[in-house]
Amino acid sequence: AQKITQTQPGMFVQEKEAVTLDCTYDTSDQSYGLFWYKQPSSGEMIFLIYQGSYDEQNATEGRYSLNFQKARKSANLVISASQLGDSAMYFCAMREGSKAAGNKLTFGGGTRVLVKP
Amino acid sequence: DVKVTQSSRYLVKRTGEKVFLECVQDMDHENMFWYRQDPGLGLRLIYFSYDVKMKEKGDIPEGYSVSREKKERFSLILESASTNQTSMYLCASSLGSGRAYNEQFFGPGTRLTVL
Numbered sequence: 001a002q003k004i005t006q007t008q009p010g011m012f013v014q015e016k017e018a019v020t021l022d023c024t025y026d027t028s029d030q031s032y033g034l035f036w037y038k039q040p041s042s043g044e045m046i047f048l049i050y051q052g053s054y055d056e057q058n059a060t061e062g063r064y065s066l067n068f069q070k071a072r073k074s075a076n077l078v079i080s081a082s083q084l085g086d087s088a089m090y091f092c093a094m095r096e097g098s099k100a101a102g103n104k105l106t107f108g109g110g111t112r113v114l115v116k117p
Numbered sequence: 118d119v120k121v122t123q124s125s126r127y128l129v130k131r132t133g134e135k136v137f138l139e140c141v142q143d144m145d146h147e148n149m150f151w152y153r154q155d156p157g158l159g160l161r162l163i164y165f166s167y168d169v170k171m172k173e174k175g176d177i178p179e180g181y182s183v184s185r186e187k188k189e190r191f192s193l194i195l196e197s198a199s200t201n202q203t204s205m206y207l208c209a210s211s212l213g214s215g216r217a218y219n220e221q222f223f224g225p226g227t228r229l230t231v232l
Binding site for chain 1: 148205
């Protein structure tokens with residue numbers, strides 16, 4: 001079974017609207033971390049946001065927020081007020097085990113977002 | 118700012134050639150990683166290293182080897198390149214400890230084509 005599943009291969013969003021990117025994960029560890037990365041067409045991977053499994057609050061970073069539903073094993077990324085520069089590939093990733101165990105990441109297949117003016 | 122550099126952005130090699138992909142980071146990170154990225158599959162971990170001269174297999178190590186002789190440098194080696202190794206290769210680094218989380222910092226990638 002896939003450890004990280006992103007079911008939306010691609011999506012369009014209107015500029016200034018919010019968009020939600022889905023991510024579900026599978027792990028039997030109690031301690032884990034969830035990351036979102038952005039990859040523009042230039043190719044570099046940009047870290048966006050992190051959620052720890054024990055964090056009680058949903059993570060937020062500027063226009064990015066993570067809708068963490070632990071029981072459902074989902075960690076959806078919400079981008080508010082989309083901008084043209086948000087057009088990119090977005091990857092969800094998981095680190096299993098504690099930080100001390102090292103931070104190997106498992107990535108999902110990605111979602112391509114295209115923001116329309 | 119952390120900087121991770123990779124020796125080439127684009128590389129074209131022939132089947133059977135030995136290929137070296139070099140990665141250098143300038144922030145004294147303990148951890149370094151090599152991934153390959155293919156459409157629809159996301160990034161898959163090939164090898165990683167927690168320290169100099171240490172290496173561990175990732176999810177798809179077959180056909181690859183690595184070398185970490187210095188802390189800042191992590192090399193990926195394709196001993197005998199094959200066409201199914203045509204892909205985008207991404208190097209990343211991260212701190213070993215000391216923060217609540219340790220995000221990985223990525224290089225710009227090397228697009229390798231094996232003919």
